[in-house]
Amino acid sequence: MRIAVVHKDRCHSRKCGTECILYCPRVRTGDETVIIGEDGKAVISEELCVGCGICVKKCPFEAIDIVSLPEELEQPTHRYGVNGFALYGLPIPVEGKVTGILGANGIGKSTAVKILSGQLTPNLGIFDRTAGWEEILREYTGTELFDYLLTISTKKLKVAVKPQYIDYIPRVFSGTAGELLASTDERGRLGNYISALTLEPVLDSDIATLSGGELQRVAIAACLARDADFYFLDEITPFLDIYQRMAAATLIRELAASRPIVIVEHDLAILDMLADTVHVAYGKPAVFGVITQPKGVRVGINQYLEGYLPEENVRFREYPVVFEKRAHEKQAERETLLEFPKMEKRYDRFRLVVGAGDISAGEVLGLVGANGIGKSTFARLLAGVEEPDGGPVELNARVSYKPQYLKATCSDTVEFFLRQSSRTFDTPIYQHDIIEPLSLGPILQSPVDTLSGGELQRVAIAACLSRDADLYILDEPSAHLDVEQRVRITRMFRHHADGRGAAILVIDHDIYLIDMISERILVFDGEPGISGEATGPFGMREGMNRFLSRLGVTFRRDRSGRPRINKPGSYLDRDQKAGGEYYYYTEDQV
Ligand code: ADP
Ligand code: ADP
Numbered sequence: 267m268r269i270a271v272v273h274k275d276r277c278h279s280r281k282c283g284t285e286c287i288l289y290c291p292r293v294r295t296g297d298e299t300v301i302i303g304e305d306g307k308a309v310i311s312e313e314l315c316v317g318c319g320i321c322v323k324k325c326p327f328e329a330i331d332i333v334s335l336p337e338e339l340e341q342p343t344h345r346y347g348v349n350g351f352a353l354y355g356l357p358i359p360v361e362g363k364v365t366g367i368l369g370a371n372g373i374g375k376s377t378a379v380k381i382l383s384g385q386l387t388p389n390l391g392i393f394d395r396t397a398g399w400e401e402i403l404r405e406y407t408g409t410e411l412f413d414y415l416l417t418i419s420t421k422k423l424k425v426a427v428k429p430q431y432i433d434y435i436p437r438v439f440s441g442t443a444g445e446l447l448a449s450t451d452e453r454g455r456l457g458n459y460i461s462a463l464t465l466e467p468v469l470d471s472d473i474a475t476l477s478g479g480e481l482q483r484v485a486i487a488a489c490l491a492r493d494a495d496f497y498f499l500d501e502i503t504p505f506l507d508i509y510q511r512m513a514a515a516t517l518i519r520e521l522a523a524s525r526p527i528v529i530v531e532h533d534l535a536i537l538d539m540l541a542d543t544v545h546v547a548y549g550k551p552a553v554f555g556v557i558t559q560p561k562g563v564r565v566g567i568n569q570y571l572e573g574y575l576p577e578e579n580v581r582f583r584e585y586p587v588v589f590e591k592r593a594h595e596k597q598a599e600r601e602t603l604l605e606f607p608k609m610e611k612r613y614d615r616f617r618l619v620v621g622a623g624d625i626s627a628g629e630v631l632g633l634v635g636a637n638g639i640g641k642s643t644f645a646r647l648l649a650g651v652e653e654p655d656g657g658p659v660e661l662n663a664r665v666s667y668k669p670q671y672l673k674a675t676c677s678d679t680v681e682f683f684l685r686q687s688s689r690t691f692d693t694p695i696y697q698h699d700i701i702e703p704l705s706l707g708p709i710l711q712s713p714v715d716t717l718s719g720g721e722l723q724r725v726a727i728a729a730c731l732s733r734d735a736d737l738y739i740l741d742e743p744s745a746h747l748d749v750e751q752r753v754r755i756t757r758m759f760r761h762h763a764d765g766r767g768a769a770i771l772v773i774d775h776d777i778y779l780i781d782m783i784s785e786r787i788l789v790f791d792g793e794p795g796i797s798g799e800a801t802g803p804f805g806m807r808e809g810m811n812r813f814l815s816r817l818g819v820t821f822r823r824d825r826s827g828r829p830r831i832n833k834p835g836s837y838l839d840r841d842q843k844a845g846g847e848y849y850y851y852t853e854d855q856v
């Protein structure tokens with residue numbers, strides 16, 4: 267089984283030599299395997315296509331994908347027209363449970379939710395007639411989904427949605443955060459959500475003036491406060507620090523006691539504590555997506571990290587993701603790259619104090635702490651973008667810096683932009699080390715100011731790593747990236763530091779990313795928005811203990827080495843707290 271997908275936004279038959287038709291061996295023998303449709307876009311006949319892949323290579327705009335599907339797949343649940351994206355399977359919302367969907371973006375998660383909420387009637391991949399509900403139900407007879415589909419075929423379900431991109435909210439709503447929230451208070455629970463998410467200080471603020479983290483918490487409260495048949499939250503963690511992630515997760519778990527909830531989440535530590543079951547979503551973004559049967563959350567995440575699904579007999583990634591028994595064994599051998607002095611920085615209302623510290627050549631240094639505690643300020647001091655009080659510091663190191671907030675102001679193409687920061691753009695190494703892991707190939711010709719948040723993040727990471735430097739500083743690189751892209755940047759950063767004796771400093775809230783990537787960590791503590799103090803760098807064990815003890819959260823490791831959040835008040839939680847082991851290490855992981 268094979269499908270051919272034409273990405274219409276990238277197909278410009280008037281600007282190319284219609285190479286897809288010209289070079290198709292079947293067309294040469296007289297078949298109409300590829301034609302140009304009425305809309306000027308290529309149409310590929312899946313019946314006639316032999317899957318030689320020549321058109322895929324010849325298309326100058328990378329507009330065609332032809333892929334073989336895993337054998338087990340039969341009929342798609344939905345397909346967006348001929349040569350459109352195909353979705354297989356569906357997640358099943360369950361009363362009293364949080365159902366997670368775990369997988370890359372562009373793999374059909376939102377499409378699945380549109381079907382579950384009744385906004386989109388699935389077409390089973392049939393375009394020449396309308397597949398009625400009767401046919402759809404027949405297709406799902408005997409499956410766990412049957413009852414659910416029967417319900418949506420007969421009645422309109424009310425769904426409350428927390429959308430993935432929250433930045434559009436100020437465009438559709440004008441008024442204060444308090445006004446927006448008041449309109450959603452359908453179960454009388456709003457007050458509780460406002461205090462649990464510490465939203466009191468922003469209730470009188472205009473929605474348009476909120477920070478990303480504030481807007482995210484408003485959006486979560488607004489979704490949970492509704493009275494709905496099911497709740498869908500598409501990523502709750504962007505812009506939130508780990509304290510806020512935990513608070514939001516706790517509220518969702520409470521609501522799940524009485525309502526079905528479906529979530530998409532790329533922070534796996536949070537997904538792990540939040541979901542009861544997960545459906546792994548795999549496939550090829552924008553081409554096809556498969557949603558597996560539900561798996562227990564522990565097993566599902568482990569299979570995902572392994573890159574292999576035993577029940578489905580599918581390997582969807584060539585390598586497993588491992589939580590290594592500490593790469594920081596190397597720390598002892600590392601030479602000091604730079605030493606930074608004690609620094610202070612005062613703003614009108616905020617004061618940061620940084621203790622003197624050092625950074626080693628070849629290491630990846632993690633940086634953790636709450637929002638508003640001075641992490642980005644510290645990054646700017648090191649990068650020389652800002653001076654500490656009392657004058658500039660001389661670090662004797664070339665610094666390449668990716669700021670937290672990215673602005674796409676130029677209309678140059680991605681390729682043009684990247685060529686400005688690298689002289690090696692045309693080399694195979696650049697392709698292999700930068701372009702491929704960040705999947706930049708398809709967007710090289712896109713103007714920078716048309717990119718989505720995730721695309722812009724990947725381009726900014728590429729530009730940062732492209733420069734020649736001794737110290738690379740990346741402020742929140744996981745923001746807007748899906749779980750698969752996070753896995754890739756983790757490997758990339760380690761490789762980058764190791765290979766050139768440079769150091770990489772990563773600020774992030776994703777605990778798995780920090781755990782996988784860091785050899786040592788810097789810990790930020792204080793009172794958000796008022797004062798911050800940076801200490802360290804510490805070894806992982808000491809640093810994580812310092813950080814997590816303030817959070818009051820303990821982690822254990824399962825057999826695969828993966829950290830898992832202990833349930834608050836559970837035996838392990840109490841035991842580890844008593845022993846001061848907030849981040850559990852076995853003997854050989856010290
Ligand atoms: P996810 O939520 O996993 O990011 P989506 O369900 O939003 O994925 O989209 C999966 C793919 O389906 C997209 O990459 C896009 O190619 C395609 N798609 C989504 N909506 C439409 C549509 N209305 N018409 C045609 N194709 C669409
Ligand atoms: P973090 O990165 O840990 O979230 P930041 O370093 O961005 O924190 O900010 C710490 C505090 O300093 C915040 O309260 C912020 O409002 C304040 N701040 C940051 N930059 C400036 C500035 N240029 N002028 C005044 N206050 C600032």
Ligand code: MG
Pocket residue numbers: 641642643670741
């Ligand atoms: Mg910051």
